[in-house]
Amino acid sequence: MFSDFGGELKRRTAAFALATIRLCTALPRTAVGRVLGDQVLRSATSVGANYREAFRARSDAEFVAKMGDCLRELEETAYWFELLADSGTAEAEQLKPLRQECDELIAIFVSIIKRKRAPLRSAHNS
Secondary structure: OOHHHHHHHHHHHHHHHHHHHHHHHHHOOOOHHHHHHHHHHHHHHHHHHHHHHHHHOOHHHHHHHHHHHHHHHHHHHHHHHHHHHHHOOOHHHHHHHHHHHHHHHHHHHHHHHHHHHHHHHHHHHH
């Protein structure tokens, strides 16, 4: 079951990166468009890369740390989406599906981290 979920999350993070790439190619070629585009491109594409690295973790603690990296990149991506919309560099309506997916991915990664951390904390407190 987890492998099916893991595969689905792998597809979602890749689709999220690709949708962000498409967004960035459509941004205006201004200084602001380039800077914000570069930032959101880096953070959004890092999510899937870090997620894949998590499955090569040598321990549960390393897995949780790498999943935390995914979460940090998602939070950063949400920030850049916010700036793109608030600055008028991208249309808020155009960003809406990306922002929604970002929020959903954040919720998923928070849940995974909490579930995986619980046994680590109880083992540490024993």
